[in-house]
Amino acid sequence: MELELLAEVNGNLNSIGYGLAAIGPGIGIGVLVGKALEGIARQPEATGVLRTNMFLGIAFTEALALIGLVAGFLFT
Amino acid sequence: MSGGEEGGGYVPPTISEFFPAQVIGADTWWGLTRIDLIALLMTGLLVLFFLSAFRKPAIVPGKLQNLGEMALDVVYVNVIDEVMGVKGRKYAPLLVTLFWLILAFNVTGILPMMHIAVTSVVGFPIIFAISSYVAFNYAGIKEHGVGRYFKQNLFPPGVPKPIYLLVTPIEFISTFLLRPVTLTIRLLANMMSGHLLLVLFFGATSYFLFESSGPIIFAAIPSYLMGLIFVFFEIIVTLLQAYIFTLLTAVYIDGALSHEH
Numbered sequence: 514m515e516l517e518l519l520a521e522v523n524g525n526l527n528s529i530g531y532g533l534a535a536i537g538p539g540i541g542i543g544v545l546v547g548k549a550l551e552g553i554a555r556q557p558e559a560t561g562v563l564r565t566n567m568f569l570g571i572a573f574t575e576a577l578a579l580i581g582l583v584a585g586f587l588f589t
Numbered sequence: 590m591s592g593g594e595e596g597g598g599y600v601p602p603t604i605s606e607f608f609p610a611q612v613i614g615a616d617t618w619w620g621l622t623r624i625d626l627i628a629l630l631m632t633g634l635l636v637l638f639f640l641s642a643f644r645k646p647a648i649v650p651g652k653l654q655n656l657g658e659m660a661l662d663v664v665y666v667n668v669i670d671e672v673m674g675v676k677g678r679k680y681a682p683l684l685v686t687l688f689w690l691i692l693a694f695n696v697t698g699i700l701p702m703m704h705i706a707v708t709s710v711v712g713f714p715i716i717f718a719i720s721s722y723v724a725f726n727y728a729g730i731k732e733h734g735v736g737r738y739f740k741q742n743l744f745p746p747g748v749p750k751p752i753y754l755l756v757t758p759i760e761f762i763s764t765f766l767l768r769p770v771t772l773t774i775r776l777l778a779n780m781m782s783g784h785l786l787l788v789l790f791f792g793a794t795s796y797f798l799f800e801s802s803g804p805i806i807f808a809a810i811p812s813y814l815m816g817l818i819f820v821f822f823e824i825i826v827t828l829l830q831a832y833i834f835t836l837l838t839a840v841y842i843d844g845a846l847s848h849e850h
Binding site: 561562565568569571572575576579580582583 | 671672767771774775778832833836837840
């Protein structure tokens with residue numbers, strides 16, 4: 514049977530990999546910041562603590578996207 | 590649209606942006622690139638500013654000392670008092686230095702004539718991350734002693750015994766391996782991608798304006814506006830990355846100092 518070429522991909526596949534890796538952290542950071550803002554709106558006096566913890570949470574969530582970025586360079 | 594023949598065409602930015610030729614002492618082990626010279630300049634400016642601000646500290650501060658105290662207060666109020674409280678004052682020199690040095694190194698990405706962030710070359714974020722890593726481990730070991738510090742971090746209390754098989758490797762990787770790595774890459778990736786975005790848009794603007802023919806030349810306008818928007822975005826990123834790096838260092842030190850996680 515002869516193989517028929519239906520589609521081909523040009524360029525670097527790693528960029529697609531990074532796009533996939535960014536979906537999860539993107540959603541995660543969205544939920545995280547949204548919830549933190551909700552908390553700040555409900556209790557403005559807790560702004561300081563909430564903001565600090567928000568940035569901490571972002572740092573942990575973002576780590577996944579950062580590892581995704583590096584993986585593109587590493588596993589070529 | 591095929592301006593490729595005479596003008597070289599549109600060249601998208603590559604990673605080689607961050608490896609410029611050595612300007613001084615080329616091909617020696619200490620050869621300095623453009624980026625190293627900018628780093629030296631910014632460090633010099635920062636040292637000069639703080640030295641002249643606090644050379645003769647007075648109870649009623651003069652103009653320059655006032656400015657210097659404001660510069661310290663940015664870190665004292667927003668990071669140290671918020672995260673660590675009074676016990677964090679001991680680590681103020683490290684945190685203030687980290688914040689202002691990172692900010693000075695980031696801001697060169699949008700300053701005219703320089704246009705490259707020093708921190709977009711991996712060597713600089715690595716040094717910052719190593720200082721942070723050494724600082725929080727030193728703080729923890731000094732507070733608890735070696736054995737208790739590692740026990741507290743690797744075997745968090747209140748967990749059933751068999752679960753340690755799962756928890757301990759995760760805690761080890763996330764605390765002792767991923768923390769410095771993510772500190773480095775977060776700063777590096779943000780500054781690097783910011784620079785590439787700016788080069789992309791302004792490079793496209795220059796291509797549309799000077800090398801394209803026909804009505805496509807008007808594409809230079811949206812391209813230039815996008816570049817302009819990203820310059821403002823970069824200003825925010827510059828501040829935010831310096832703040833986040835300092836904040837995370839403070840949080841890590843605070844976590845290492847605390848009893849009973």
